[in-house]
Amino acid sequence: MQDKNNKPANQLENAGRREFMGKTALLGAGAVAAPMSAAMFASMAKAQAAEASNSPVVHPGELDEYYGFWSGGHSGEVRIMGLPSMRELMRIPVFNIDSATGWGITNESKAVKGESAHLMAGDAHHPHMSMQDGRYDGKYLFINDKANTRVARIRCDVMKTDKMITIPNAQAIHGLRVQKVPYTKYVICNGEFEVPLNNNGKETLEDVSTYRSLFNVIDAEKMEVAFQVMVDGNLDNTDADYDGKYFASTCYNSEMGMNLSEMITAERDHVVIFNLARCEAAVKAGKFKTYNGNKIPVLDGRKGSDLTRYIPVPKSPHGLNTSPSGKYFVANGKLSPTVSIISIEKLDDLFDDKIKPRDAIVGEPELGLGPLHTAFDNKGYAYTTLFLDSQIAKWNVEEAIQAYQGKKVNYLRQKLDVHYQPGHNHTSQGETRDADGKWLVSLCKFSKDRFLPVGPLRPENDQLIDISGDEMKLVHDGPTFAEPHDCIIVHRSKLKPKKLWTRDDPLFADTVAMAEKDGVRLMMDNKVIRDGNKVRVYMTSVAPNYGMSEFKVKLGDEVTVVVTNLDQVEDVTHGFCMTNHGVQMEIGPQATASVTFIADKPGVQWYYCNWFCHALHMEMRGRMLVEA
Numbered sequence: 001m002q003d004k005n006n007k008p009a010n011q012l013e014n015a016g017r018r019e020f021m022g023k024t025a026l027l028g029a030g031a032v033a034a035p036m037s038a039a040m041f042a043s044m045a046k047a048q049a050a051e052a053s054n055s056p057v058v059h060p061g062e063l064d065e066y067y068g069f070w071s072g073g074h075s076g077e078v079r080i081m082g083l084p085s086m087r088e089l090m091r092i093p094v095f096n097i098d099s100a101t102g103w104g105i106t107n108e109s110k111a112v113k114g115e116s117a118h119l120m121a122g123d124a125h126h127p128h129m130s131m132q133d134g135r136y137d138g139k140y141l142f143i144n145d146k147a148n149t150r151v152a153r154i155r156c157d158v159m160k161t162d163k164m165i166t167i168p169n170a171q172a173i174h175g176l177r178v179q180k181v182p183y184t185k186y187v188i189c190n191g192e193f194e195v196p197l198n199n200n201g202k203e204t205l206e207d208v209s210t211y212r213s214l215f216n217v218i219d220a221e222k223m224e225v226a227f228q229v230m231v232d233g234n235l236d237n238t239d240a241d242y243d244g245k246y247f248a249s250t251c252y253n254s255e256m257g258m259n260l261s262e263m264i265t266a267e268r269d270h271v272v273i274f275n276l277a278r279c280e281a282a283v284k285a286g287k288f289k290t291y292n293g294n295k296i297p298v299l300d301g302r303k304g305s306d307l308t309r310y311i312p313v314p315k316s317p318h319g320l321n322t323s324p325s326g327k328y329f330v331a332n333g334k335l336s337p338t339v340s341i342i343s344i345e346k347l348d349d350l351f352d353d354k355i356k357p358r359d360a361i362v363g364e365p366e367l368g369l370g371p372l373h374t375a376f377d378n379k380g381y382a383y384t385t386l387f388l389d390s391q392i393a394k395w396n397v398e399e400a401i402q403a404y405q406g407k408k409v410n411y412l413r414q415k416l417d418v419h420y421q422p423g424h425n426h427t428s429q430g431e432t433r434d435a436d437g438k439w440l441v442s443l444c445k446f447s448k449d450r451f452l453p454v455g456p457l458r459p460e461n462d463q464l465i466d467i468s469g470d471e472m473k474l475v476h477d478g479p480t481f482a483e484p485h486d487c488i489i490v491h492r493s494k495l496k497p498k499k500l501w502t503r504d505d506p507l508f509a510d511t512v513a514m515a516e517k518d519g520v521r522l523m524m525d526n527k528v529i530r531d532g533n534k535v536r537v538y539m540t541s542v543a544p545n546y547g548m549s550e551f552k553v554k555l556g557d558e559v560t561v562v563v564t565n566l567d568q569v570e571d572v573t574h575g576f577c578m579t580n581h582g583v584q585m586e587i588g589p590q591a592t593a594s595v596t597f598i599a600d601k602p603g604v605q606w607y608y609c610n611w612f613c614h615a616l617h618m619e620m621r622g623r624m625l626v627e628a
Contacts, residue, residue, distance in 0.1 A: 073483025095122020102585025242326030
C-alpha cells in the first residue's frame with residue numbers, strides 16, 4: 001500500500017515512529033532540565049533497575065538464564081535455544097537424517113530408531129521434559145512424530161535421542177505431555193486420526209463405525225506402551241494435573257466426520273477426562289482387549305465407561321493447558337472465541353456422578369478469534385494465542401471465573417499484536433509449579449514483511465515477549481526455518497549436561513560389546529577384523545591423527561568402521577567421512593561411534609575428519625584401498 005506521494009506504508013509508519021521518538025527525546029531532555037526531587041530520582045532508578053533485570057540482552061561472554069527446547073516441526077528435530085538471547089545453541093536430530101552428526105547413518109542411531117530406522121523424515125510437534133513433584137528434573141525430553149506415529153526420548157545429560165518407539169494400533173501421534181506428579185512415570189499422547197482397531201485392510205474400510213482414536217500411556221523409563229484407551233470422537237492435545245489423578249484431552253471431531261464439512265457441524269465438541277487410578281485398576285483386572293497381534297491392553301473409554309468423562313465445550317477445541325496452580329484445565333476454542341476453564345477440584349464429584357459434565361466448567365471467557373493455546377505466569381494471569389486476530393490476549397483467570405458467575409469484572413487486561421497468526425505460546429517455566437512470569441514466546445506461523453525476502457518459502461517468526469510488568473512488551477523477532485511447532489522454557493539450574501562422554505555410556509554399549517567379541521580394546525587397539533566379506537575396522541583418534549592411516553578391503557565388502565575418540569578436551573569432536581560413499585559421523589570426546597557401508601567403488605578412497613579439531617585438521621585423513 002502507498003500514499004499519494006508514492007511512499008510505501010511501512011516507510012510512512014517508520015517515519016511516524018521516528019517523529020514520535022524525536023518528540024519523546026525532546027520531552028525527555030526538558031524533563032532532565034527541570035528540577036527533580038529525590039523521590040523522582042528513586043522512582044526512575046527503581047523503574048530502570050526493574051527493566052534491566054528482565055533485559056533480553058545477553059552480552060558476549062555471558063550465559064542465558066534459560067534453555068528453550070523448540071520442536072523442529074516437519075524438519076523432524078529438536079532445537080535448543082538460549083533465552084532471552086534467542087540464540088540457537090544446538091540441534092538434536094530425532095526423526096530426521098542429519099549428516100553432521102551421522103544421525104540415521106551410524107549404527108548407534110539406527111539401533112535407537114529400531115524398526116523405524118528406514119524412515120528418513122518426521123513431524124516433531126510437542127517437546128516436554130520429565131518432572132518430579134510438578135517441577136522439571138532435567139532428565140529426559142520427550143517428543144512426538146505425528147507423521148509416523150512415533151514417540152522419542154532425549155537424554156538431557158548428553159542431548160541425544162536414546163529411545164524411540166512406534167505406537168501400535170493408533171495413527172498420527174499428536175498431543176503429548178508428561179505425568180507431573182509424583183514423577184514422570186508416564187508419558188501421555190494422543191492418536192489424532194481415527195482408524196479401525198484391526199486396521200489390516202480385511203474389514204470394510206469405509207465403515208466409520210469401526211474407527212477409533214486412542215489415548216496412549218507410555219512407561220517413561222521402559223519406553224513401552226503401558227496401555228491405551230479407546231474413545232468416542234478423535235483426540236487432539238492433552239495435559240496432566242498436579243495431583244497424579246487425571247489426564248485430559250481435547251476432541252475437535254466428535255462428529256467422526258471424514259471431511260471438513262462433516263467435522264465442523266457440531267456447536268460443541270468435548271474434553272475427555274481420564275481417571276488414571278481406574279485405568280490402572282482395569283488393566284490389572286484384565287478388563288481390556290488386544291488388537292493386531294500385539295499384547296498392549298486397550299481399555300474401553302467410550303461414553304458410559306467408568307474410566308472417562310466427557311465434558312462438552314465449544315467448538316473444535318485445540319490446546320489443553322493446566323494452570324501452575326493445579327486448579328484448572330483450560331481448553332482453547334479454536335472455532336469459538338472462548339476458552340473453557342475446567343475445575344480439577346470438581347472432577348472427583350464428576351466421576352462419582354454427583355455433578356453433570358458441564359458443572360465442571362467454572363469459566364468461559366471470550367477472548368477473540370481463534371484461541372489455540374494458553375500459557376500462565378505466577379501472578380494469576382493467562383496468555384492465549386488468537387490465531388485469526390494475530391494477537392496474544394492477557395487475562396485474569398479468577399476474574400474470568402467471577403464474570404462467568406455474573407459479576408461485572410474486566411478480566412481481559414491486554415491484547416498484543418504478534419506477527420503473524422500465532423500457534424503455541426509458552427511462558428518461562430509456565431508448565432510447572434515454578435512459573436516465574438518473566439518471558440513469553442509466541443511461535444508465529446507467518447512472517448510476511450518482518451524479514452528480508454528470501455523467495456516464496458519464507459521463514460516463520462519466533463517472538464519474545466517481556467511479561468514481567470503490567471503490560472506485555474514485544475522485545476525480539478527471530479526468523480526460523482520450518483517449523484517450530486511448540487516449545488518449553490526451562491531454567492538453566494534444572495539442567496546439568498555432561499562435558500565429556502563416559503566410557504560406559506549405554507548409547508555405544510552395543511559397539512563396545514562387538515569390539516570385545518572381536519578381542520579389540522577400543523581405547524588402545526587399531527585393528528582390522530576380517531570375517532568373509534564383512535570387514536570391521538577399529539581405529540582411535542587423537543587430534544590431528546587417526547590411529548590407522550590406511551586399510552585394505554575388497555570391492556563389495558561390507559565395511560564397519562569403529563572410531564573411538566581418545567581426546568579428553570571439551571570441544572575436540574572428531575568426525576569420520578568416507579568420500580563418495582555417503583558416510584559421515586560425529587565422535588565426541590571419549591565417545592565411540594560406528595558406521596556400516598558397502599565398499600562399492602574400486603581404487604583409492606580417502607577418509608577424513610569432517611569436524612574441525614586442530615590446526616592440522618586438514619591433514620587428519622587416511623586411505624581405504626579397495627581391490628577390484
